[in-house]
Amino acid sequence: MSTYTLRDKTLKVYKDATCAYDDPKSKRCLTHTAKAKDVESGDTCKVVQRCENAEQAKLQSKAALEQANDGKFEGTLTMEGNTRLVAGNTVALAGFGHMDGTYLIDTSRHSMDKTSGYHTEIDIKRGYEAEEDSDA
Numbered sequence: 731m732s733t734y735t736l737r738d739k740t741l742k743v744y745k746d747a748t749c750a751y752d753d754p755k756s757k758r759c760l761t762h763t764a765k766a767k768d769v770e771s772g773d774t775c776k777v778v779q780r781c782e783n784a785e786q787a788k789l790q791s792k793a794a795l796e797q798a799n800d801g802k803f804e805g806t807l808t809m810e811g812n813t814r815l816v817a818g819n820t821v822a823l824a825g826f827g828h829m830d831g832t833y834l835i836d837t838s839r840h841s842m843d844k845t846s847g848y849h850t851e852i853d854i855k856r857g858y859e860a861e862e863d864s865d866a
Contacts, residue, residue, distance in 0.1 A: 744775040748791060762781075809849070
């Protein structure tokens, strides 16, 4: 790797997401909360979408949390050319402390010139995953 830039976003990082649904048995409005792994503090993402049951609320809250926290860790890497580094593939980073992990390649740029040869520059991102959830 010839150059790299890694960023850890702290703005708009959500610790959990909640989604409400009506329980037909108890005839009450219940909520479902999905929590992000390794996030101690942050805002709550509120899902304003109709859910018919607990399973839909679980899926909606988890999806909303993962989408809201997408790109929490981002970076740009430049290295010797590699045709397998294309958007949609994943790369694993090691040796970068808390930034270690598996990242999705968002964009890739391949270039070739006379002096430096074939190079690949990739933009990578990784968000927080939602943990197993709880009902309230």
